[in-house]
Amino acid sequence: MGGSMLHLVQNETIKILRRRRFLVVFLILLILIPIFTYAQYRASLTAQERLGTDDWRALLQQQIVDTQNRLTSSRLPEEWREWLKIRVQQQQYYLEHDINPTAPGGPTFARGFMDQAVSLFLPMMIVVLAVDLVSSEYSEGTIKLLLTRPVRRWKVLTSKLITLILFISLTVLLTLVLAYLISGIVFGYSGWDMPVLTGFQVVGAELDTSQVFMVPQWLYLFMQYGLGWFVCVVVGMITLMVSVVVRSAAAGMGIMMAALISGTILSQMASSWEAAKYLFVVNLQVTDYLAGTLPPIKGMTLPFSLAVLSVWTIAALLVSYLVFIKKDVTT
Template sequence: MMSLIANETKKIALRFSTWLYPLIIVAIVIALSASYKSFVPDLDNVQLMLSINSISMFLVALFSIVLASAVVSSEFSYGTIKLLLIRPYQRWQILLSKYIVVLMYAIILTLFTVIMSYIIGGILTSFGSLTQDISISNPTFSENGDVTNVGQTAIDALGSRLGYFTIQLIFSSSIAFMISSLLRSQALAVGIGLFLLFVNSIAGGIMLMLVEQFQWFKYIFLAPLYYVSMYADGLGMDVKGLSPGLAIFVLAVYYAIFMALSFLFFQKRDVSV
């Protein structure tokens, strides 16, 4: 199994896009940091990192979904799937190795983005304390207009956001991975994966607004996924009948279904090219 993971890691490492994505993120972080500094000169790097968190993490999700959408379908597009399956491994082992490498890349890209945001922000502004109270520089408000994060430290806020983002990232990447395992066309798989990413910000928001009127909407994965994404952006909201725990549970059920479909379909599918 480890040899399969090593082989898939090598494949991804040889892709030009694998190294291009981090460079794009660094360029965007520099541009955003410089822009924020021009508007708020006394902002330190910790406050800056929290301010650009939603944009930088969106890029991580975007590039991770592109990779997950192509990792299996590309084998069919390039005609290499037969060479892969003649190796002395079970199909589920081959698919699992690809999935593990996709998640590894997504998590590494997340950590890389956080570290680079901290370093770039510190160079352009100043290095702030991770234990500072962020309720003044990055306040969150309740529906009544009250500040809800009084006394919250930067490290707590960052940890909470990364935790929710990791859930969002794994779920979104898993959907894209399922699409990749179901389709032969790399272009179609990537296109559908990106479509789902962008449609979630619209359809998920609409469904979330309808949850209070139609409680069954909270069981459609777009609503809890959007709900979790709001917490990942530091914009947690109160929705009647829906809590972070319930949202994560619903996503976990869908996750199990999507992964089961991916492995079952790949195990049974015709691999003639």
């Protein structure tokens, strides 16, 4: 049974734990989430002190006024102007329907954290996990042993793939649990049943609220973290491909970091370059569709982004398997 898939997955799990990659991810989350919690706490205190009230309606009304003042600036880029207009319309909708979009609580912080982390922070954590899954076999000199064992090569790579998906799932779950537990110390642990609005759609430069519906926050978090998990799996598969093709873990890390950071920049600047919507890095911010934020390029929708990410994932897996199966043992 030495060649069974379960045994191979166990071996790969031991390898990842031995390299302490998952421990690094855990420690990064453990250090950064309290910092983000404190930053949000200070921001809410500052806003309350400025207005002399903790009434969320007054705070939201002031945000609307501040944004409308920004919109009067002639130096504001057109993309930002459209984004801010949509934001104001959303805030007014919340105000009219007497729903606090940022009611304090651990679940609300976890929701905001995923919105901020899904396109860069979490993918970078996944890159840390996945970047040397195959390339480390070269640096440790175990590649010959790995490829000459009486186990089919596709099984070896599939075991690495399954192990990676397991650790990606653990990372996303850990993010939710730590964000909730740590921020709850400051903001409280209630808010799972708080109503959250979703279904906002952007038509032209206007907000369409005809499809808006209300869901409890626990269901919104389930949908949001599900999308976050999908994004992390896509990034994991592409990183696995890089790990198969590029023998150096450092080079692989550089390639993936450059791709993710350039994707963040492109998402803010690519509105005039329509072909950029077919790049996987421009489609990572999928949780924005739940919140109804203006997409980076007009015409982008949630099904479109999921389709683009799926195509990239399938292509990455095809390349990974083809290269790994044909790889020359002596190289």
